[in-house]
Amino acid sequence: MSDVINLNLQVWRQENENSDGDFHYYSMKDVPVDISFLEMLDILNENLTKSGVEPISFDSDCREGICGTCGFVINGVAHGPMARTTVCQLHMRHFKDGDTLVIEPFRATPFKIVRDLVVDRGSFDKIIQAGGYVSINTGNGPDANSILIGKEDAEEAFDSAACIGCGACVASCPNASAALFTSAKISHLLQLPQGQVEERARVKSMVDKMDDEGFGACSNHGECEAVCPKGISIKNIANMRRSLIKSIVK
Amino acid sequence: MSILKAALPEKEIITHVKKLDGKTPGGDLQDKWSKYKSEMKLVNPANKRKYNILVVGTGLAGGSASATLAELGYNVKTFCIQDTPRRAHSIAAQGGINAAKNYQNDGDSVQRLFMDTIKGGDYRAREANVYRLAEVSTNIIDQCVAQGVPFARDYGGLLTNRSFGGAQVSRTFYARGQTGQQLLLGAYSSMMRQVAKKQIELYTNKEMLDLIIIDGQARGIVIRDLKTGEIETHTGEAVVLCTGGYGNVFFLSTNGKNSNATAAWRCHKKGALMANPCFTQIHPTCIPASGEYQSKLTLMSESLRNDGRVWVPKSGDDKRPSDEIPEKDRDYFLERMYPAYGNLVPRDVGSRAIKRVCDEGRGLGATGRAVYLDFASAIDRLGNKNISDKYGNLFDMYETITGESPYNKPMRIYPAIHYTMGGLWVDYDCMSNIPGLFVLGEANFSDHGANRLGASALMQGLADGYFVIPYTIGNYLANNSLDSVSDTADEFKVSIDEVKKKNESLLKIKGSSTVLELHRELGAVMWDLVGMARTKESLNEALEKIPQIKEKFWNDLNLQGTENNLNKSLENAARLADFIELGELMALDAYDREESCGAHFREEYQTSEGEPLRNDEKYAYVSAWEYVPDSVSILHKEDLNYEHVEMTQRNYK
Numbered sequence: 001m002s003d004v005i006n007l008n009l010q011v012w013r014q015e016n017e018n019s020d021g022d023f024h025y026y027s028m029k030d031v032p033v034d035i036s037f038l039e040m041l042d043i044l045n046e047n048l049t050k051s052g053v054e055p056i057s058f059d060s061d062c063r064e065g066i067c068g069t070c071g072f073v074i075n076g077v078a079h080g081p082m083a084r085t086t087v088c089q090l091h092m093r094h095f096k097d098g099d100t101l102v103i104e105p106f107r108a109t110p111f112k113i114v115r116d117l118v119v120d121r122g123s124f125d126k127i128i129q130a131g132g133y134v135s136i137n138t139g140n141g142p143d144a145n146s147i148l149i150g151k152e153d154a155e156e157a158f159d160s161a162a163c164i165g166c167g168a169c170v171a172s173c174p175n176a177s178a179a180l181f182t183s184a185k186i187s188h189l190l191q192l193p194q195g196q197v198e199e200r201a202r203v204k205s206m207v208d209k210m211d212d213e214g215f216g217a218c219s220n221h222g223e224c225e226a227v228c229p230k231g232i233s234i235k236n237i238a239n240m241r242r243s244l245i246k247s248i249v250k
Numbered sequence: 251m252s253i254l255k256a257a258l259p260e261k262e263i264i265t266h267v268k269k270l271d272g273k274t275p276g277g278d279l280q281d282k283w284s285k286y287k288s289e290m291k292l293v294n295p296a297n298k299r300k301y302n303i304l305v306v307g308t309g310l311a312g313g314s315a316s317a318t319l320a321e322l323g324y325n326v327k328t329f330c331i332q333d334t335p336r337r338a339h340s341i342a343a344q345g346g347i348n349a350a351k352n353y354q355n356d357g358d359s360v361q362r363l364f365m366d367t368i369k370g371g372d373y374r375a376r377e378a379n380v381y382r383l384a385e386v387s388t389n390i391i392d393q394c395v396a397q398g399v400p401f402a403r404d405y406g407g408l409l410t411n412r413s414f415g416g417a418q419v420s421r422t423f424y425a426r427g428q429t430g431q432q433l434l435l436g437a438y439s440s441m442m443r444q445v446a447k448k449q450i451e452l453y454t455n456k457e458m459l460d461l462i463i464i465d466g467q468a469r470g471i472v473i474r475d476l477k478t479g480e481i482e483t484h485t486g487e488a489v490v491l492c493t494g495g496y497g498n499v500f501f502l503s504t505n506g507k508n509s510n511a512t513a514a515w516r517c518h519k520k521g522a523l524m525a526n527p528c529f530t531q532i533h534p535t536c537i538p539a540s541g542e543y544q545s546k547l548t549l550m551s552e553s554l555r556n557d558g559r560v561w562v563p564k565s566g567d568d569k570r571p572s573d574e575i576p577e578k579d580r581d582y583f584l585e586r587m588y589p590a591y592g593n594l595v596p597r598d599v600g601s602r603a604i605k606r607v608c609d610e611g612r613g614l615g616a617t618g619r620a621v622y623l624d625f626a627s628a629i630d631r632l633g634n635k636n637i638s639d640k641y642g643n644l645f646d647m648y649e650t651i652t653g654e655s656p657y658n659k660p661m662r663i664y665p666a667i668h669y670t671m672g673g674l675w676v677d678y679d680c681m682s683n684i685p686g687l688f689v690l691g692e693a694n695f696s697d698h699g700a701n702r703l704g705a706s707a708l709m710q711g712l713a714d715g716y717f718v719i720p721y722t723i724g725n726y727l728a729n730n731s732l733d734s735v736s737d738t739a740d741e742f743k744v745s746i747d748e749v750k751k752k753n754e755s756l757l758k759i760k761g762s763s764t765v766l767e768l769h770r771e772l773g774a775v776m777w778d779l780v781g782m783a784r785t786k787e788s789l790n791e792a793l794e795k796i797p798q799i800k801e802k803f804w805n806d807l808n809l810q811g812t813e814n815n816l817n818k819s820l821e822n823a824a825r826l827a828d829f830i831e832l833g834e835l836m837a838l839d840a841y842d843r844e845e846s847c848g849a850h851f852r853e854e855y856q857t858s859e860g861e862p863l864r865n866d867e868k869y870a871y872v873s874a875w876e877y878v879p880d881s882v883s884i885l886h887k888e889d890l891n892y893e894h895v896e897m898t899q900r901n902y903k
Contacts, residue, residue: 016816032543035540035544046767049810061337061506063507063548067339091653114333115477124334125334125335128439133398133440134396139716141397150405158432161398161435162428189398192398
């Protein structure tokens with residue numbers, strides 16, 4: 001391993017949902033630049049465990065940027081400084097020797113802090129339950145090629161469907177709005193004939209649910225798109241609004 | 251060598267004399283499943299709501315099973331360890347899903363998919379299960395498209411396909427390099443629809459730690475709330491285990507960090523047989539490990555082998571950068587060794603070939619454990635744009651991790667543990683030997699034999715969940731009278747005590763080795779001695795070393811924190827305790843199987859060309875191990891009777 005850097009970390013530590021939290025300070029020496037951010041935290045946790053301190057709780061699973069499990073804020077930016085990158089895919093080569101890194105959980109009322117950097121994003125499930133599906137029971141699908149979908153429509157639907165539900169959009173929004181998440185699902189289904197049948201009921205119900213869960217309103221700030229590790233576009237929010245207006249007007 | 255062999259003590263394995271019965275229905279292979287469906291007993295709609303079904307795990311198998319059983323009217327309770335079911339590790343599957351649609355008009359059929367799967371599995375899978383898998387594969391695609399899964403399409407709006415290893419037809423449906431994600435989100439959305447209808451009760455952040463058997467039937471589970479540490483119990487008329495594979499025994503694998511064998515292993519300790527545990531798949535194309543802090547390995551989809559060419563320099567001394575090595579000094583060894591299948595040989599064949607050239611000293615870089623996967627000729631032929639459309643996200647992922655762009659420089663790849671074909675033993679109904687305990691997806695052993703073909707894991711998970719379990723569970727419930735049970739029964743009390751004691755004892759050790767250190771230690775033993783190539787000596791060594799790690803674990807574990815809070819180290823420690831025991835059984839299973847088949851490669855048994863040499867006379871059976879506390883497991887055998895297929899030596903040349 002060639003290069004190493006030294007870092008100062010300020011990490012948010014909080015015992016559980018109801019307790020108060022505060023920042024703890026750790027200095028990290030000789031961090032190899034080829035490892036990922038989470039591997040850097042693994043090393044810190046090993047050191048803490050060895051010195052009899054409980055390690056920092058943070059969530060991760062696939063470490064390939066697809067499961068949406070990991071995520072926290074680094075120096076004020078959800079998933080850190082690199083565009084279109086989850087923290088598990090963020091590598092230490094993007095930091096400089098001597099950097100101070102402030103690490104905090106995704107903060108939003110509907111995301112309860114479980115411990116330290118771990119938050120529960122179950123409220124996203126509630127939004128999907130409000131209509132983020134095609135109402136079809138197993139076994140009822142017609143032959144797959146009987147539904148023709150143009151290549152471009154399929155690609156656009158895919159772009160919307162690529163959301164990993166990590167919650168960075170909510171954590172970065174000054175209103176803690178879930179508009180990008182919700183609209184991505186709405187647009188994914190809207191762009192496919194299978195999904196168009198239920199368009200009106202779906203959009204109304206999902207938007208209402210978003211409000212019920214305590215997410216704020218969208219005010220076109222755009223930070224959600226900037227931090228989204230999958231590059232989900234705020235065009236989706238425009239699609240959602242158009243669809244919502246249609247559902248109210250008709 | 252021979253002297254050393256003679257000096258080795260022979261492990262005594264007790265074999266159960268009564269053969270296991272897979273309960274395959276009679277009749278012609280093509281008719282077995284339709285016959286089963288037409289003759290099985292049904293549960294009438296009004297009665298379905300009286301049954302509680304406990305589904306554990308929400309990957310493709312658990313998600314599709316939960317949704318489908320709920321649609322039928324059963325009361326489903328679904329459990330997952332994540333904060334939302336959408337994060338199960340199926341989400342990371344990249345390349346695609348097989349189905350015998352024959353949309354390409356290239357000669358595909360159910361029969362051909364069946365044959366490819368049986369052959370790919372090196373004749374160690376149960377014939378009737380594999381046929382059923384191929385048969386329902388076409389329904390899966392219809393179902394997923396109807397849900398809105400955005401599969402890749404041609405300009406005319408029709409679905410398009412790609413080729414995968416071990417097949418000479420294009421039958422793999424895909425959604426860029428994120429097929430697993432899209433299929434999982436399809437199953438998840440169907441689940442959410444049923445949660446909204448209150449047909450599914452969803453329990454997130456819960457880990458199953460024990461199975462409750464009452465009067466010989468699976469009737470409940472004991473779970474730990476991962477946020478509060480509380481131990482809870484649930485009763486039901488059947489338990490459907492969909493908890494995935496055990497590749498993390500090796501520490502470094504392509505599995506997610508939370509993928510574990512605990513639920514399955516605890517069932518095993520309650521009597522469920524563990525089948526073919528040594529059948530573990532090594533995926534040929536992963537990003538090589540870069541250093542000691544590596545926490546996991548990242549797969550580069552097999553689909554890349556459609557357009558990427560695998561090569562190393564002809565000479566091990568050739569240290570020139572790749573672009574300075576002329577064609578004549580390159581060895582495209584897969585194309586050379588296997589001209590018929592070329593770069594698209596099955597995974598086990600590809601992995602071993604890569605290991606071989608690296609063992610010859612022709613591997614790349616400082617570690618010598620890497621080969622090139624080169625897209626230069628495909629980019630010349632198709633252009634950057636086309637390649638980006640097909641593999642854009644994979645190329646980006648590679649660049650993020652390594653800092654090098656595959657558009658300019660060939661990828662470097664090396665095999666890694668990826669999938670486990672072994673798992674809990676199930677019969678044709680996907681039911682374990684414990685009545686009422688069903689096991690689906692990667693958690694069971696049933697369909698892939700000794701080696702799984704690419705794009706078949708997604709197929710099997712969804713086949714089991716959407717199209718098999720809704721039938722077979724009904725047949726079980728209708729044929730058995732099940733008295734009501736209460737979670738105040740003694741069986742629950744005993745189990746809760748055991749689970750609590752186990753966690754407490756882990757926290758009491760107060761030693762000096764961390765979970766991560768011990769896991770790395772286990773992983774190194776498993777990879778070196780029970781990995782891509784195994785020998786009697788290496789397995790003997792593993793069988794000595796693993797108990798030493800177990801000893802060290804229970805005497806020297808350093809675990810901080812308490813059990814009454816989110817404590818990831820505690821979760822990982824409890825999972826590692828189970829991985830260690832499972833690792834030992836894997837070594838024992840590999841020791842017992844004195845042949846090479848598929849991914850199980852015993853160096854003593856190979857053809858003159860280095861291909862696996864099966865011994866059908868002695869080993870055409872499923873090894874199903876029974877747990878015996880504090881002693882060697884007992885081996886049960888299910889003979890594999892091939893009525894419709896002739897067992898031949900695999901040949902991909």
